[in-house]
Amino acid sequence: MMALGLLPSAPAHAFNLSGDGKGKHVVILGGGLAGMASAYELNKLGYRTTILEARNRSGGRCWSIRKGSTNQEGDGPMLTANFDAGLYYNAGPSRIPHHHQLTMHYCKELGVPLEVYNNVNEGTYYFSEGKGPLSNKKVRAREIHNDMRGYMSELLAKALDQEKLDLALNKEDAAKVIEYLRAEGGLDIDKLYKASARRGYIESPGAGEKSGKIADPHKLADIIQSGLLDPDFYNVAEYTYELQMTMFQAVGGMDNIAKALEKKVISSLKLGTEVKSILNVPDGVKITYKDKQGEHEMKGDICICTLPLPILSNVNHNFASEVSRAIDFVPYIQTGKMGLQFKRRFWEEDEQIYGGITHTNNELTQIFYPSYDYLSKKGILIGYYNFNEKAKTVGDLSMADREKLALEKGSLIHPQYKQEFETSFSVSWHKTKYNMGGWAVYNSEARKTLYPALLKPDQNVYFAGEHTTYLTAWMAGAFESARSAVAAVHSRVAEQRVKYPVTSNNG
Known part of the structure; x- marks a missing residue:
């Protein structure tokens, strides 16, 4: 039915907000993914938007x-x-x-x-500079991964056999775990790790009598002494949720994502405009920016600020002290x-x-x-x-x-x-100018003391960008924050219109 046009397709992540923003001007600071996505969604709702971007290109870090x-x-x-x-x-x-x-x-x-x-x-390879037996040699990742799975599985299987693990398992359950360890680590019938084709060949199998030749595993002590278990090599991508x-x-x-967004908001985008000050005023916001012609002022009803915090820290503003503190102290x-x-x-x-x-x-x-x-x-x-x-x-x-x-x-x-x-x-x-950092880095204390101040508006200024999410360093952080800011802005405008309805001259 969708193919015939009889049923509309449902976007995987639809954003259906009711009402419109006609008559409202939102100034968006920063033409990266968060800024452009904010403008894109606001434009759909009828808002007038202006994006001020200091660079002569859009996309920010999506480059x-x-x-x-x-x-x-x-x-x-x-x-x-x-x-x-x-x-x-x-x-x-x-x-x-x-x-x-x-x-x-x-x-x-x-x-x-x-x-x-x-x-x-x-x-791919692990390469550890140092003085160990495997140092200064490129070692295939599969060799280290499979050798370590084998040795760890062997150690666990032996510990289970000797009832050395503090696990509430009966014999039948323990036997099932041991069978799993045999499969996981490639253990033999005696629960010992021996190299297998998992870790690759030194002579590949082929036609005729070419059965292939498998190398011996690296010794566990050699792996350890060569630094291949050090933190530099902990990042096993298949275990990390974001990297699976x-x-x-x-x-x-990846900048094709930014370019596609730019096409949607091109009428709102002003490149080469460096923000110098952000001021809350009684009837909205006043932004001062500089371009090739000099300094200018722009008024708006609301502002969505997506500037990276190291850049925002050097912009004049009249934000509340808790917001100013978060801007100044969140590291990148x-x-x-x-x-x-x-x-x-x-x-x-x-x-x-x-x-x-x-x-x-x-x-x-x-x-x-x-x-x-x-x-x-x-x-x-x-x-x-x-x-x-x-x-x-x-x-x-x-x-x-x-x-x-x-x-x-x-x-x-x-x-x-x-x-x-x-x-x-x-x-x-x-x-790099207009970034001064890769992405925001929060520890648990900063999440409690600094982060909350960036999640709510400071009068007429809302904040967006990966630094306002738990998805720092990811494009998803920019997109999620844009959606959040747009929803908050639109809710506010809708509430104001209910509270202060516009009446006709005859009303």
Whole structure:
């Protein structure tokens, strides 16, 4: 019936608000996903919206670096990416979890095609610099994962046999657990871990008599002494809720989501407009902004502010003290990425790596392999994706030295780097103008003392953005916060109209 047009389709995450906002002007600060999604939904309801965005592009942190992309860090020069046309990497969000329903909904509603993002790949590497038996060697992730599952299962099975675990299990239940451990860890009949095909081959099976040759497992002591159980390698993606497959990405770059939103709100969007002050006034809000022509004032009935808190902290305002305190004291993570373009996709051709992540304990932290254009000629790796002190250390380097570091450390894993490398482009989010951080980082105390102040309006100013959600660092945080702010604004306007109905001259 839907195909015949006899039954309307039901959006997966419909947003059905009654009433309209005609006659009301909402000024939205920030043209990222939260700001544009707010305008998109408000425009549907008849509001007049204006989006003030300091950059000369929309999307904020939803940004894909391609040929001609520019970025400025601090007072440094404006740099331009020189990747080949058609190649890109996502400097900001790169993954969409399948359970982020609102992000998936907007992609569907806006007509943004998706493809599978290969986040989990057992063929990638662990690489630990150090002095252990396995240090300074690239070890396939599947070898470590399966060896550790095997050893842990063996230890648990032995403990169950000896009734050393404090579990209220009868013999029949314990036997079932042991059978599970045999399957989980690949244990033999004696409940001992022995290497199997799970961890790969050193000689692949094939035709005729080629049955394949399996390597011996790594010794548990060698894994431990080589640092491969250290926190740098804890991020086992299939265990982390947000990183569990299936994951998706926008075809052609995540910024296609921002571009699709921009098309819907283009009449509201004012680029190159840097907000200088936000003032609550008796009849609404007064915003001062600066563009190429100088400073201007704009009045609105209501404001939705989506500016990242490190930026908002330096904007003049008359917010309540608790709001001002939250803005000033919620920290943002230091993080950076570098894209490396290579003339040949050697990770696929030489090492059979198609997507996924290599983990290291050095400054690179992670190397991401592209999940698009498999088997094509060229490609871009994310040469590092680092956080906190490592991101600060790398971010403090010059662009040339960042590239040098990425190539030197990356060559320890992929010696093909030096011969195949062509060009690079890096972004340190904590140094990037109009961001000054990757995403908000709350501890439990900050959630109790700072976070609540950002969840309610300060007079006529509402707050949105990933920092007003429990989905920090995800596009879903921007979308969910936009929906929340729009619903709150519309509810307020509806209440005012009920309380103060507009009457005709004859009423």
